[in-house]
Amino acid sequence: MKYVQKIWIILLGIFLVNQNLNAQFGFQNQEILDFNVYQSFDKIQPEGEIKLAFKVSIFDEWHINSNQPKEDYLIPTEIKIISDEQIQQSEIVYPKAHDIKLDFSDIPLSVFEGEVFIGTTIKIPKNSNLGEKKLFVEFTYQGCNNVSCMAPTTIQDTIIINVVDKSEQIQEINSEIFGKLNLEYTSTQETVEDDSLASQLEKSGLLLTLIIVFLGGLALNLTPCVYPLIPITIGFFGGQSEGKTSKLFLMGLFYVLGMALTYSVVGVITALSGAVFGILLQNPIVIVFIVLVFIALSLSMFGVYEFKLPDSLVAKAGGAKSGFYGAFFMGLTMGIVAAPCIGPFVIGLVTYVAAKGDPFYGFLLFFVMAVGLGLPYLILALFSGKIKSLPRAGFWMDAVKHIFGFILLGMAIYFAEPLLPKEVAKYLLPIFMAIAGITLLFMDKKASEILGFRIFKILFSALLLAGSIYLLWPTEQKSLDWQYYTEDNYKSALDNNEKMIIDFYADWCIPCKELDALTFSNEKVIAASKSFTSMKVDMTKTLSDETEIIRKKFDIKGMPTVLIIDSKGNEVERITGFVNADEFLKIIEPIK
Numbered sequence: 001m002k003y004v005q006k007i008w009i010i011l012l013g014i015f016l017v018n019q020n021l022n023a024q025f026g027f028q029n030q031e032i033l034d035f036n037v038y039q040s041f042d043k044i045q046p047e048g049e050i051k052l053a054f055k056v057s058i059f060d061e062w063h064i065n066s067n068q069p070k071e072d073y074l075i076p077t078e079i080k081i082i083s084d085e086q087i088q089q090s091e092i093v094y095p096k097a098h099d100i101k102l103d104f105s106d107i108p109l110s111v112f113e114g115e116v117f118i119g120t121t122i123k124i125p126k127n128s129n130l131g132e133k134k135l136f137v138e139f140t141y142q143g144c145n146n147v148s149c150m151a152p153t154t155i156q157d158t159i160i161i162n163v164v165d166k167s168e169q170i171q172e173i174n175s176e177i178f179g180k181l182n183l184e185y186t187s188t189q190e191t192v193e194d195d196s197l198a199s200q201l202e203k204s205g206l207l208l209t210l211i212i213v214f215l216g217g218l219a220l221n222l223t224p225c226v227y228p229l230i231p232i233t234i235g236f237f238g239g240q241s242e243g244k245t246s247k248l249f250l251m252g253l254f255y256v257l258g259m260a261l262t263y264s265v266v267g268v269i270t271a272l273s274g275a276v277f278g279i280l281l282q283n284p285i286v287i288v289f290i291v292l293v294f295i296a297l298s299l300s301m302f303g304v305y306e307f308k309l310p311d312s313l314v315a316k317a318g319g320a321k322s323g324f325y326g327a328f329f330m331g332l333t334m335g336i337v338a339a340p341c342i343g344p345f346v347i348g349l350v351t352y353v354a355a356k357g358d359p360f361y362g363f364l365l366f367f368v369m370a371v372g373l374g375l376p377y378l379i380l381a382l383f384s385g386k387i388k389s390l391p392r393a394g395f396w397m398d399a400v401k402h403i404f405g406f407i408l409l410g411m412a413i414y415f416a417e418p419l420l421p422k423e424v425a426k427y428l429l430p431i432f433m434a435i436a437g438i439t440l441l442f443m444d445k446k447a448s449e450i451l452g453f454r455i456f457k458i459l460f461s462a463l464l465l466a467g468s469i470y471l472l473w474p475t476e477q478k479s480l481d482w483q484y485y486t487e488d489n490y491k492s493a494l495d496n497n498e499k500m501i502i503d504f505y506a507d508w509c510i511p512c513k514e515l516d517a518l519t520f521s522n523e524k525v526i527a528a529s530k531s532f533t534s535m536k537v538d539m540t541k542t543l544s545d546e547t548e549i550i551r552k553k554f555d556i557k558g559m560p561t562v563l564i565i566d567s568k569g570n571e572v573e574r575i576t577g578f579v580n581a582d583e584f585l586k587i588i589e590p591i592k
Contacts, residue, residue: 054117063112069111075152089122090123097112136158137157220369290412427472434465483535504537509559
């Protein structure tokens with residue numbers, strides 16, 4: 001008990017000495033600065049941005065610590081903006097600090113003196129309600145003079161932002177304040193944007209821009225959503241060409257141009273309308289069309305008819321016996337299949353074209369990107385078409401066409417899956433693979449007399465059967481503790497300051513399936529996600545009113561998109577495309 005009394009006496013003495021020092025140096029309740037808040041517009045419209053400036057006028061012989069003081073015991077200057085509204089806030093940017101030597105410190109300290117300006121930008125969501133919005137500001141600082149420092153102080157203020165309809169006129173205000181602000185600091189947010197694709201393209205000339213976009217298109221071949229193009233290309237050119245290199249090249253060129261034409265049209269429409277990239281694959285009519293094309297191609301592989309179609313139609317098409325029109329038409333279809341291939345590059349290009357608002361320029365960029373995407377398939381067309389010119393042509397060549405026919409039928413089933421009940425769709429492709437594998441073993445007995453082809457056919461059939469068994473084998477798929485997104489779930493998570501992982505997916509999206517199979521099933525990812533609320537948003541039917549509202553609310557450009565939201569309700573990361581488990585862990589582990 002005596003020790004407790006002694007501790008209290010020491011603490012009381014320290015308090016009295018501190019009070020005496022405060023009185024001696026005038027620290028007690030003394031104001032050492034003026035703090036004022038300014039906004040750049042008198043009103044703001046939904047989806048608009050408004051700048052905020054915080055003017056700090058520090059009295060003579062005083063200074064405040066900078067936002068990054070050099071001593072651990074000093075309190076940094078900090079501004080926080082708190083709001084119940086769903087707003088997007090850029091990083092708060094502080095002015096350049098001064099390093100000065102004070103009597104109580106052995107090293108120069110980083111401080112603000114005189115008149116300084118601090119700034120940030122607020123963006124109002126598209127679906128924001130009209131009317132006045134209250135933002136609460138907390139300005140925390142520690143004032144010092146040449147002798148000692150005050151206790152930290154917090155000033156609170158309220159900003160009223162008036163959100164009005166887009167038909168109303170808004171006026172710029174406080175231009176003098178924001179003129180000084182722009183001269184005194186460079187925003188970190190702006191620095192990030194300078195490194196973006198849009199900024200790089202803006203700085204480049206047309207030729208350099210086209211080269212960058214072309215290389216970006218080549219890089220898209222590393223994304224999983226182009227995988228279906230490989231068997232389709234092999235299946236088509238492996239059964240249609242006559243083996244002549246010149247004709248193979250021209251057919252491949254028409255195929256790539258057709259794919260580029262569709263891809264670029266889809267890209268420009270997406271950029272200028274704000275729709276989801278690859279939205280055509282959500283339209284049942286488009287899906288049925290693609291499925292019918294695959295079935296028609298497969299029937300030609302089985303000898304039901306020649307791909308050149310009836311002679312009357314061939315004559316109307318200009319006598320395209322060499323298949324140029326067919327290759328171009330096939331390329332148009334494959335452009336739709338390739339369209340969901342999104343990633344940071346495509347999203348950046350969509351954003352850039354939308355900002356430009358020039359349809360022709362946007363078409364040119366997407367066309368060049370799609371040519372880059374399609375170039376490897378020109379090479380693949382040459383390779384697959386040359387199969388027919390291999391030596392010892394005979395019965396085995398028809399047997400190869402039958403294999404291509406089964407590949408195309410499999411692709412038809414794959415693309416038809418979103419139209420079928422999930423209970424049926426998950427079994428249909430594996431059962432077809434098993435049937436195809438068994439059928440191939442007993443087909444084309446004459447061709448099987450060739451040892452090399454017989455070995456290939458057995459291995460290919462075994463691969464189909466193994467794949468079928470793997471897909472049908474009952475397994476327990478581990479994943480995050482998902483709940484389906486609802487507005488109530490989302491608001492509840494925000495109200496409870498919960499961190500969130502929101503996965504926007506579609507049934508036709510191959511990278512979405514890879515995320516589920518390879519990333520979200522990882523044990524470390526599952527463990528790290530326990531501190532998050534994980535939600536899935538089904539965007540398969542984005543054309544519906546319900547999903548369109550969600551798309552606009554979260555500004556979703558394509559699938560997959562994964563949003564990482566911190567406990568304050570801020571979006572801290574937006575993932576577009578596939579990332580592996582290690583990359584995903586690096587993103588979510590630092591989130592607070």
